[in-house]
Every structure is written in structure tokens, then in C-alpha cells.
Amino acid sequence: MDHLDHLETISVRILREAYASFKSLCMLWSIGKDSTVMLWLARKAFFGHVPFPLVHIDTHFKIPEMIEYRDRLAAEWKLMMIYGENTEALAQKQTFPDKAVDRLTCCRLLKSEALKATLNGTGPRFRFNHDKKCYEPDPNPEPYTGVIAGVRADEEGSRSKERYFSPRDRENVWDLGDQPPEFWNQFKTDFAPGTHVRIHPLLDWTELNIWEYIKREGIPTVSLYYNQGEGTRYRSLGCYPCTFPIESNARTVDEIIEELRSGALSNIAERSGRAQDKDDGGGLETLRREGYM
Amino acid sequence: MEKSAEREKMNIVIAGHVDHGKSTVVGRLLVDTGSLPQGKLEQVKALCARTSKPFEYAFLIDALKDEQSQGITIDSSRVFFKTTRRDYIIIDAPGHIEFLKNMVTGASRAEAALLVIDAQEGVQENSRRHGYMLSMLGIRQLAVVVNKMDLVAYRKDVFDAITAEYAAFLKNINVAPTGFIPVSGINGDMLSTRTAALAWYAGPTVVETLDAFTKEPAPIDKPFRMPVQDVYKFTNFGDSRRIVAGHVETGRLGVGDEVVFYPSGKRSTVRTIETFNAPQPQGVAAGQAAGFTLSEQLYITRGELAARAGETRPRVTSRLRVSLFWLGREPMVKNKSYFLKLGTVKVPVKLEDVVSCIDASNLNATEARERVERHDVAECVLKASKAFAFDPMDEVAVTSRFVIVDNYEIRGGGIIREALNDQQTWVREKRFVRDAKWEQSGISQEQRAEKYNQKATLLLITGCKDAGKKPLARRLEARLFADGKIVIFLGIANVLYGVDADMPAHADAKSRSEHLRRLAEIAHIMLQVGVILIVTAIELTQDDVQLVKTVVNPDVLQVVWLGESITTDIDCDLHLPNFDDPEACVDQIKALLQEKGIIYKPW
Numbered sequence: 001m002d003h004l005d006h007l008e009t010i011s012v013r014i015l016r017e018a019y020a021s022f023k024s025l026c027m028l029w030s031i032g033k034d035s036t037v038m039l040w041l042a043r044k045a046f047f048g049h050v051p052f053p054l055v056h057i058d059t060h061f062k063i064p065e066m067i068e069y070r071d072r073l074a075a076e077w078k079l080m081m082i083y084g085e086n087t088e089a090l091a092q093k094q095t096f097p098d099k100a101v102d103r104l105t106c107c108r109l110l111k112s113e114a115l116k117a118t119l120n121g122t123g124p125r126f127r128f129n130h131d132k133k134c135y136e137p138d139p140n141p142e143p144y145t146g147v148i149a150g151v152r153a154d155e156e157g158s159r160s161k162e163r164y165f166s167p168r169d170r171e172n173v174w175d176l177g178d179q180p181p182e183f184w185n186q187f188k189t190d191f192a193p194g195t196h197v198r199i200h201p202l203l204d205w206t207e208l209n210i211w212e213y214i215k216r217e218g219i220p221t222v223s224l225y226y227n228q229g230e231g232t233r234y235r236s237l238g239c240y241p242c243t244f245p246i247e248s249n250a251r252t253v254d255e256i257i258e259e260l261r262s263g264a265l266s267n268i269a270e271r272s273g274r275a276q277d278k279d280d281g282g283g284l285e286t287l288r289r290e291g292y293m
Numbered sequence: 294m295e296k297s298a299e300r301e302k303m304n305i306v307i308a309g310h311v312d313h314g315k316s317t318v319v320g321r322l323l324v325d326t327g328s329l330p331q332g333k334l335e336q337v338k339a340l341c342a343r344t345s346k347p348f349e350y351a352f353l354i355d356a357l358k359d360e361q362s363q364g365i366t367i368d369s370s371r372v373f374f375k376t377t378r379r380d381y382i383i384i385d386a387p388g389h390i391e392f393l394k395n396m397v398t399g400a401s402r403a404e405a406a407l408l409v410i411d412a413q414e415g416v417q418e419n420s421r422r423h424g425y426m427l428s429m430l431g432i433r434q435l436a437v438v439v440n441k442m443d444l445v446a447y448r449k450d451v452f453d454a455i456t457a458e459y460a461a462f463l464k465n466i467n468v469a470p471t472g473f474i475p476v477s478g479i480n481g482d483m484l485s486t487r488t489a490a491l492a493w494y495a496g497p498t499v500v501e502t503l504d505a506f507t508k509e510p511a512p513i514d515k516p517f518r519m520p521v522q523d524v525y526k527f528t529n530f531g532d533s534r535r536i537v538a539g540h541v542e543t544g545r546l547g548v549g550d551e552v553v554f555y556p557s558g559k560r561s562t563v564r565t566i567e568t569f570n571a572p573q574p575q576g577v578a579a580g581q582a583a584g585f586t587l588s589e590q591l592y593i594t595r596g597e598l599a600a601r602a603g604e605t606r607p608r609v610t611s612r613l614r615v616s617l618f619w620l621g622r623e624p625m626v627k628n629k630s631y632f633l634k635l636g637t638v639k640v641p642v643k644l645e646d647v648v649s650c651i652d653a654s655n656l657n658a659t660e661a662r663e664r665v666e667r668h669d670v671a672e673c674v675l676k677a678s679k680a681f682a683f684d685p686m687d688e689v690a691v692t693s694r695f696v697i698v699d700n701y702e703i704r705g706g707g708i709i710r711e712a713l714n715d716q717q718t719w720v721r722e723k724r725f726v727r728d729a730k731w732e733q734s735g736i737s738q739e740q741r742a743e744k745y746n747q748k749a750t751l752l753l754i755t756g757c758k759d760a761g762k763k764p765l766a767r768r769l770e771a772r773l774f775a776d777g778k779i780v781i782f783l784g785i786a787n788v789l790y791g792v793d794a795d796m797p798a799h800a801d802a803k804s805r806s807e808h809l810r811r812l813a814e815i816a817h818i819m820l821q822v823g824v825i826l827i828v829t830a831i832e833l834t835q836d837d838v839q840l841v842k843t844v845v846n847p848d849v850l851q852v853v854w855l856g857e858s859i860t861t862d863i864d865c866d867l868h869l870p871n872f873d874d875p876e877a878c879v880d881q882i883k884a885l886l887q888e889k890g891i892i893y894k895p896w
Contacts, residue, residue, distance in 0.1 A: 001511075001580060003302075012582035013540045016522040020595055020637070047536055047584060048569045049527045078530065163398070180702050181394040181620060183401030183430065184694045185540075186634050190701040217570060 004213050008044060011201035013185065014164055015045040015148070018199045019052065021189035022146025026082070026119075029054040031066040032237045033221055035150035036073075037210050038202055040219050042148075043077070053080040053127075055118060055144075059110040060090060061097055061239035069222050074128050081128035082138055084118025086110050097241045103276045106242075119144045119196065145191065148199045154206045155270055166198045167191060207270055208260045215253045227251050235270055242275040301379035303506065306400040306432070308423035309409035314440040317478035318409055318499070319372055319383060320350025325485035326500065328374035329353070350478060378504040393426075393668060394620055397706070400427055405434035405506040407499070412451055412475070413444045416458050424459075425651065425670050426618055428468045429708055431690055433509060435463075436471045436502045443477040447490045471506070474499055511580040516604035517544030518684070518692050519583060520636030521554065521597045536567050538584040539599065539637070542691045546585070547576035551602035554593050555682035556609040557846065558728045560602065561587035589737055592848050596638045598682035598692065602729070607684050607692065608712035609721055611677040612645070617707025618670045621699055625665040631704075635695035638681045642697070646674040665705075672710075679839070680717060683709055716836055717843045720810050724844055734821060741823035745779050748891045749820040751845055752882070755833040755863070756855035761872030762829040765855060769879050770827055778892060780825040788812050809837055813844035820849055825891070834861040851889065853882060 001009075018025060027042065027050075029035045042050045056070060074081035089095065089109040096106035117123025121141035129136050151162060163179055165187035180188050191197050205213075214221060224234040224245075232245035233256075246268065250256040259265060307315045323329050334353070341348040372383040384399035400406060406427050410420050427435055437459060445451040456473040463470055475494050476483040482491050485500040497505065519539040526535045546552065546563060553560045566574050567584040577583040598607050619625050625644055633642040647662045651670040665671045686693040686708045697705040742748050752769075754762045766782045773780040785808075792811050796804050812828065819826050830837075833852075842850055854865040855872060867885045869878050886892045 006580070009540070009580060009582045013522075016538060016540075016582075017637075020523050044569050045538075045582070046525060046527070047532075047534070047567050049525075049530045049532065051527065051530075179394075181397045181706075182703070183397050183706060184691075184696065186696040186703060186706075188701075188703065190632070190698055192701050 004209065004216060007205055007209055008041065008213070010204055011038070011041045012045040014187070014199060014201040015042055017185075017187055017189065018146050018148055018165075018201075019046070021187075022197070024142050024144050025052045025146040025148070026055045026144045027052060027148040028115075028150070029056050029070070030150070030237070031056065031062070031070050031222065032150075033210055033214065033225060034152060034202055034205075036219060036221065037205075037213055038148070038150040039073075039077075039079075040213075040217060041201060050077065050079055052148075053082045055125075055147075056081070056083045057111055057114045057118060058083045058085050059114070059239050060085065061095070061110070061241055063224060063237065063240045063243070065222055065224060066237060069220075071128070071133075073220065075130065075133065078130065079128070082118075083126050083135065084114055084123055085126075086114035086117070087124055089113070097239075103242055107276045110239075119147060143196070145196045146199055147196055148201065150202050151200050152205050152207070152210075153203045162198075162200050162203060163188070164200050164203055165189065166200065168196050168198055170194045208257065211253060211257045211260060215257060221253075225256070234273065235265070236274055238274055244273040244275070246273055300375075301508065302382060303379055303405065303503075303508065304382050304384050304403045305503065305506075306384055306396065306403040306406045306427075307409065308396055308400070308406055308427060309438075310411065310414070310417040310419040310423075313409045313411040313414065313417070313420070314478050315409050317350045318407070318438060318440060318476070318484070320353040321478045321481055321484045322499065323353060323372065323374050324350070325481060326374045326376055376500055376504055381503065396423065397426065397430065397618075397620070400430045400432060403432060404509060405436075405503070406432045407436055407438050407503075409438045409440050410455060410459065412439050412441045412455065415455055416462070420459065421462055422668065422670070424463060424468065425466055428463075428466055429616060429618060429670070429706075431694070434471055434506045435468060436499070437473045438499060439473060439475045440478050442475045442482065442491065443480050447475070447477075447482075449493045452494075472496055472502055474502060511578065512543040512689075512691070513545050513579045515543035515579070515689050516606075517546050517552075517599070517601040518542045518607065518689055519546070519599040520638070520692070521593060521595055521599055522637050523595050524593060525584070534567065534586055535590060536584040536586055537593070537599065538582075541577050541579050541581050541583050542636075543579050543689055544601065544604070545576055545578040546583070546599075546601055552585075552587070553600050553602050553606065553728075554591070554597040555600060555607050556680050557593060557597060558725055559591045559593055559597075559846070560728065561589045561591050564588045590739055592846075596636075596640075596681065598636060598638075600682075605688065606725065607682040607689075609680050609682050609725075610712045610718060611680040611715045612713035613675045613677070613683075613709050614648070614672070614711040614713055615675055615695070615707045615709050616670065616672050617665070617697065617705050619665045619667055619697075619705040621702075621704030622667060623699070623704075624667065625697070625699075625705060627663060632698040633675065633677060633695050634698060634703075635681070635683055635709075636692060638683075639698075640681055641678040642675045644673060645676045648672040648674065673707075674713065676715075680715065680721070680843075683712075685712060686710055717839055720806075720840055720843045723810075738821075738823070745823050746893065747778055747823070747825060748849070749823045750825045750849055750851060750886070750891045751816050751820060751841070752825065752827045752851050752853065752886075753833065753838070753841070754827065754829045754853045754855060755831065755865075757860060758831055760856035761875075762831075762855055765869075765872060765875065765878055766827045766829050768875050769882055772879050772883070773825060773892075776892075778825055779823065780827065781819070782827045782829075783816070783819070785812070785828075785830060788815060806840060809840055810844060813841045816841075817845045820845060825886075832861055833863055835863050838863060851885065851891075853885075 029039055086109055094100050094109055096103050118125055120143045125138035126135040127138035163182045167188055188197060224237060227233045227249050231247060231249060233248045233250060234245045250259045307319060309315050324334055337352050338348050374381050384402055408424055410416060439452050439455050452475045474483055475491055482488040483498050485498055487498060519541045521537055522539045524537050548563050548566060550563050551560060552563060564586045566577055600606055627644045630641045630643060633640050647665060649672045650662050684692040693709040695707055696703045754766055756762055770780050770782040793808055816826055838852060852865040853867045855869045857870050872878060
């Protein structure tokens with residue numbers, strides 16, 4: 001077993017424990033490399049199937065290729081694909097691109113608020129209809145009590161404090177000062193009514209591991225991650241008004257792996273192209289305490 | 294940060310009493326191994342000078358918390374440093390509130406530990422407590438760092454006294470430390486370099502000690518153990534495979550091997566080993582996530598422990614002697630129901646007895662107590678509401694480890710030292726031997742069920758004397774027979790005066806149990822034929838039902854109570870308050886059988 005087998009094994013165990021423990025379970029899929037690897041790991045864990053819905057929070061400011069890619073994989077892999085949104089904020093143009101609010105407020109409205117409402121079932125959910133190849137309102141308003149998210153401990157500070165199974169209270173709030181102990185592969189699978197548990201199968205993975213695994217397994221990724229000849233590529237994907245590419249000549253998975261191994265990016269944060277982080281005092285902690293992924 | 298995939302990584306944990314210098318040792322290790330960002334040390338030193346604070350290596354850790362947005366060297370729960378040998382990750386680094394909870398979390402993922410003791414203060418309560426907990430958590434490699442040697446003028450006799458005292462303590466709890474190292478974190482003696490101040494010490498430095506730790510090989514030489522996480526059947530995705538999934542904790546398993554599931558004792562043979570996006574393997578081994586199909590379909594569920602026939606079998610019982618540590622704010626008390634989780638088992642347990650509590654301040658076992666207080670380490674007897682499978686600590690460590698859940702949270706953890714007998718042990722042991730020797734019919738249970746259009750079932754009708762149990766049984770037999778079912782009513786007397794002829798008929802508790810066991814054994818044989826077997830008995834208790842379930846497969850049993858009030862502690866599948874309308878009673882039982890899929894509903 002090499003280091004990727006080992007990481008895969010840890011993640012698979014966590015995904016299966018989550019599936020066995022939570023009746024109303026979903027997986028957050030941001031379309032990015034990490035949560036796509038996580039989706040692939042679910043197919044590993046369940047022998048080609050994904051037996052729970054994938055939830056994407058659509059801000060409607062995503063780079064268009066991301067949405068095409070999402071719907072293509074949803075159809076190919078027969079995913080129970082659901083997206084949620086903050087319909088009200090979008091209708092009232094309460095967004096940063098509409099110059100109504102700052103970046104952080106925009107994130108809070110279009111992501112954190114939309115996520116909270118989608119998860120607890122008070123907001124709209126749209127489900128992919130595989131026959132008609134389009135989205136329809138999802139009649140199921142059941143709150144999700146287990147939410148699988150693709151955060152990695154090495155990504156930025158606050159994420160390193162996470163457990164594999166991390167409780168959230170009614171308001172989605174994360175009390176990181178008083179977390180339950182987690183040992184011997186026994187996780188927090190019991191929870192009080194109204195609360196939910198975030199599940200983090202990728203906690204031990206690094207950015208390099210993600211790319212090594214994408215290469216080994218041949219996982220399809222969005223072309224935005226690669227230099228298309230402009231000398232830039234996206235290292236982290238988000239909404240187009242707030243996401244910027246980095247300078248890089250890496251055109252292929254192999255070249256990205258080489259770039260990461262060389263240490264060329266070791267002094268640049270992975271999320272440096274994500275403008276909202278900077279508005280949060282250099283960390284995502286505020287957003288994350290409130291339920292942001 | 295990882296530069297290349299090939300370098301070995303090791304998770305370590307730092308433990309020790311508060312203020313014994315854990316952070317200083319960590320800070321010094323970072324500096325000495327060149328694992329800090331350029332200029333960081335100078336920057337922190339300059340800051341200290343400006344604010345007139347004496348420089349402490351522990352400040353480095355705080356200062357580095359701001360570094361996260363740039364290159365990742367440290368974060369508040371993990372510290373990274375590297376030697377020429379490998380990369381180290383210190384998990385759950387010092388400085389947390391609720392240190393013990395985090396130390397336990399970190400230590401359970403660690404492969405080795407450093408335990409720090411202050412040379413001036415000597416062995417303290419938490420030095421012992423942490424040592425004990427590290428050993429319970431399964432840390433195999435432990436080195437003791439005697440820090441602040443500069444404060445005792447680097448005296449060898451001080452070091453020797455601490456070493457002697459702590460070594461005796463560790464011996465007492467069966468821990469063999471890798472070594473004792475005198476250091477001064479503040480001056481950098483013996484962390485990575487030997488200095489003249491400790492010239493009398495000839496052993497390895499801290500870094501040398503770490504580098505000498507070995508990666509523990511996966512326990513493939515132990516008996517095969519895989520807690521069943523689930524049995525997957527994704528028929529709605531057009532997949533007919535029925536896959537038993539789990540994480541292989543120990544041993545190995547190959548295609549064609551006979552597997553036995555405990556506590557049920559069900560057996561089958563591995564037909565295939567399943568994967569996704571990889572070639573189909575012929576075997577799996579410890580450390581792998583696995584899934585396999587069986588040659589005969591078994592009804593098994595999450596919580597069973599898969600073992601391989603012919604290897605040491607796991608223990609199955611509901612009473613356990615354990616060592617446990619308690620982290621909950623509320624003490625663990627008797628007469629309260631908790632959940633025990635071990636592998637994929639989750640079962641209600643009660644604290645039956647506190648045999649002894651280890652007093653961490655002097656490590657003497659105190660007299661028996663009524664409760665286990667926060668941060669106590671205690672030897673206890675636990676009673677689970679049903680038997681489950683596990684191994685004793687000294688046979689297969691990983692399947693002896695459990696946690697205790699109270700009010701949704703993990704509040705404690707422990708290891709099972711010994712399987713104690715419960716009321717069903719004598720029957721269970723006979724059953725496992727019987728199953729191992731059992732001559733399998735060439736016709737499977739599924740084939741019979743399909744042919745006869747019914748599932749083999751033992752229907753126990755119980756209740757008070759003269760409630761109408763036998764008349765009901767006969768009515769039911771007649772109706773099912775008329776429906777074309779293969780059914781028979783078996784009266785107790787049929788067994789009592791034949792098979793049980795060697796035993797006293799009217800009986801003490803002991804022979805009552807033996808009567809019941811023999812009845813269940815006969816039922817077990819008859820069930821192999823595929824029949825629906827109706828048996829009546831007076832006022833069965835839950836223990837009686839457990840006994841029958843221990844002999845026959847638990848999922849073939851249906852229990853009906855007839856009569857107004859249920860006079861025992863039995864859990865029944867159906868309660869019929871009276872026998873005023875016999876046909877209505879039969880209808881209700883038929884509905885139960887239909888609902889459980891034992892007989893089909895008419896079209």
C-alpha cells in the first residue's frame with residue numbers, strides 16, 4: 001500500500017460510516033478538484049455508486065464551464081444532483097457583482113445563507129431529472145443531518161482544527177474551542193435533534209495528494225485548472241468576480257504535480273486567488289464558524 | 294509541507310504535565326531541524342526584545358499561527374518538522390483548552406509519543422495519567438524527555454532518580470519505554486545536538502530517538518478481523534451484487550476462504566472481492582478497505598465481526614472486564630444506560646461494577662467505588678444489553694477498543710481485558726462448536742424458501758397459563774396448512790418425555806434452561822427443512838428468548854404474547870390481548886408473517 005492507498009482507505013471508511021449512520025445524508029460538491037476527488041472516493045466506497053444526493057450551492061456567478069461539467073458528470077455517473085440558491089438575494093441583486101454589498105457579505109448571502117437554507121430544507125432545492133436532462137424543484141424538504149464536505153486540513157488555518165465528524169448546532173455554528181474527542185475510528189455519529197454533523201473524509205489529504213490521485217485514477221477535472229497558453233491557471237475555483245488565476249505554465253496533471261513538488265507554490269496560499277479570504281482578515285474562520293464550507 | 298511523495302511520514306504526539314515544557318521542546322525541535330520559515334526565529338526574538346519579555350520557544354508556536362495564509366509550516370493543531378530520515382507531524386500540539394480530549398484524539402492517530410517531565414518538579418499527576426492513557430491508546434513507542442535539566446544544574450542524580458521513579462511506574466502498567474533523554478529545551482541540549490553540559494549522557498538525542506522509531510507494519514499476521522460496516526445491495530442502480538463491506542483491521546482474506554460472522558456465527562465462502570476502477574484482487578489484508586461477495590446469501594447486518602474459519606475466533610458475550618478512561622464532565626454512574634461503540638457495534642451498556650480506580654497521583658488502585666469521575670482511569674465490569682463480538686486486548690488490540698457515548702457525545706474510551714460469562718455463554722459455546730461441525734445440506738435455504746414459497750420460521754406463542762395458546766397454535770396450523778404452507782405445531786410435551794427423558798421434568802432454573810436449549814436445538818434442525826414451526830410455552834422471559842436466539846438464527850424467530858397483560862420482561866413481535874375471536878387472532882399472526890416477508894400476501 002502506498003500513501004495514496006492509505007489516504008483512500010481512511011476516506012472510504014469515513015464515507016461508509018457516514019452512510020451507515022445518517023439517514024438524511026448529502027455530499028457538498030463545489031465542482032472543484034477536492035470535492036470531485038471526494039465524489040470519486042464515494043464511488044470507490046460504494047463500488048461505483050453514489051447512494052446519496054450531491055448538493056451544489058449555485059451562486060449563479062460560477063465560471064460557466066463549471067456548471068457544464070457538473071451537469072455532464074451528473075448525467076454520466078447517474079448522480080442524485082441537487083442545487084440550492086439564495087433566490088431572494090439574487091432577485092434583489094444583493095450581490096458584490098451588482099455592487100450592492102462587499103465581497104464577504106456576498107459570500108455570506110449567496111453561499112453561507114443559501115447553504116444553510118438548502119441543508120435545513122427551508123430554501124429551494126432543484127433536482128436533476130435524468131430523463132429530461134434538466135432541473136426541477138425537489139419536493140423533499142427534509143433537513144440533511146449528515147453533510148459530507150471536502151475540506152482539507154492543510155488548506156488554510158481554520159480547517160486544520162477540524163475533526164473528521166464535526167458537530168454543527170441549529171444555527172450551523174461550529175464551536176471549535178470545545179470539540180468532541182475522536183479516536184480509534186469512532187466518530188461522532190450521534191446528534192441532538194435540530195443539529196447536524198459535517199463529515200470530512202479529505203482531512204488528511206494535501207493539495208499534492210489530490211493531484212496525484214486525480215492522475216492515478218484518471219478523474220475528469222475542469223480545464224480551468226490548466227494553463228491554456230496564457231501562462232495562467234486557476235488553483236482554486238469559485239465565482240468569476242472574485243476568483244483569479246495564478247501565474248503558471250502547468251498544462252497537464254503531470255505538470256501540476258511537478259509544479260507542486262518543486263515547491264514553486266509553497267509560499268503562496270492555495271486560496272490566494274480567492275478575494276473573499278483577504279476580506280476576512282486572511283482567514284476563512286469567520287465564514288466557517290457561520291457554516292461556510 | 295510535502296515536497297515529494299516518497300518521503301516517509303510519521304505522526305507523533307507530545308504529552309506531559311502542564312508547564313513541563315512541551316511547547317519549548319516542540320519549538321526547539323522546529324529551530325534545530327531547520328523547519329522554520331526564513332527569518333522567523335529572529336523576528337520572534339526581536340519582538341520579545343522590544344516588549345522586554347524573555348524569549349521563549351513556545352512563542353514561536355503562537356507566532357507561527359499567523360503564518361498559515363502563507364507557506365504552511367504550522368497550524369494550531371499540527372506542527373510539521375523534518376529530519377534527514379523522515380517528515381514528522383506533531384498532532385494536536387500543546388496549548389489547547391481541554392488538552393486531554395485533544396491529546397486522546399491526537400494520540401490515537403500517532404505512531405509514537407514523547408512524554409515530557411520537568412527535571413525540577415519531577416513526576417507529576419499528569420505525567421502518570423498521560424503515560425497510562427498513551428499505553429491504553431495503543432502507542433507502542435514512547436520516549437521520556439526529562440526537560441529543564443539546566444534548572445537542576447544538569448545533575449545526573451536528579452535525572453537518574455526521575456528515570457528510576459517513572460520507569461517503575463511504566464513497568465507497573467506494562468509499558469517498555471524506548472528511552473529516557475535528559476534535555477534542556479531552552480538551551481537546546483540533547484534535542485538534536487549533544488552538548489558538554491550533558492557529557493555524562495551517552496544515549497541518543499531526541500531527534501536520534503525519533504528517527505529510530507519504526508513504522509509499525511500492518512497486522513497481517515493476526516487472525517482476520519473485519520467489522521461489517523454494511524451489506525450493500527444497490528439494486529435500484531441495476532446492480533445485483535450483495536457486497537459485505539468493511540475495513541480490514543487485522544489478518545488477510547482470500548477468494549475461496551470460509552468466513553464466519555460473529556455474534557451470529559453464520560458462515561459462508563468468499564466468492565469475489567469487489568473494487569471500483571481497479572482490477573479485481575484475489576485477496577485483501579489488514580489496513581485495506583474491502584468488500585466481498587459470498588457464495589451463499591446470508592442475512593447479516595452492520596455490527597457483525599467477520600473472522601476466518603480455522604483461526605482464533607473472537608469472543609462473544611455481553612459482560613466485559615475493561616479498563617476505561619472517562620472524559621465526561623458528569624461522572625460515569627451505575628444504573629444509567631450508555632452506548633458502547635466498538636468496531637461497527639453500537640450497543641446499550643450499563644456500568645455493573647467499578648473494580649478499582651487508578652489514582653493517578655500515586656497510581657495505587659483505590660478501593661471499589663460507585664462511579665468513575667472525570668479523568669479517572671478505572672477497571673470496571675460492563676453489561677451490554679446483548680452479546681457482541683470482540684477480542685481481548687492481549688489477543689487482538691484493535692478489536693478490543695471501545696468508546697462510551699453519553700448524551701450524543703463520546704465521553705470515554707477503553708479496552709476490553711477479558712470476556713466474562715453471561716447467562717447465554719454455556720449455550721453459545723455449544724452452538725459455535727455445533728456450527729463448525731455442521732454438515733451443510735446440498736440445498737440452500739434460499740432454494741427451499743423459493744420452492745415452498747415461505748421462509749423457515751420459528752413462531753413462539755407464549756402467555757399465561759390457559760390463555761388459549763395451544764388452541765391458537767392449532768388454528769393457525771390448520772389455516773396455514775389450508776393455504777398450502779408447510780407448517781407444524783410442536784408441543785412441549787413432545788420434547789419433554791422423549792428427548793428430555795433423561796432429565797427431571799419439573800425443574801429448577803438450570804434444567805428449565807436445558808429443556809429450552811434442547812427444544813431450540815430440535816427447532817433448529819426442523820428449520821433446516823424450511824418449515825414454519827409453531828411452538829407454545831408458558832410465560833417466557835426475555836432471557837428465555839435470548840437463549841432460543843442463541844441456538845437458532847435470531848432472525849428466524851417471531852414471538853407472540855397471548856393474554857391481557859404481559860407478565861414478564863419479554864419483547865414480543867405481536868401482542869394479542871385476548872382469544873375471544875380466534876380467527877381474528879390468526880389473521881393478525883398471518884399479517885405479521887406477511888409483513889416480515891415470511892409468507893406472501895395473496896394477490
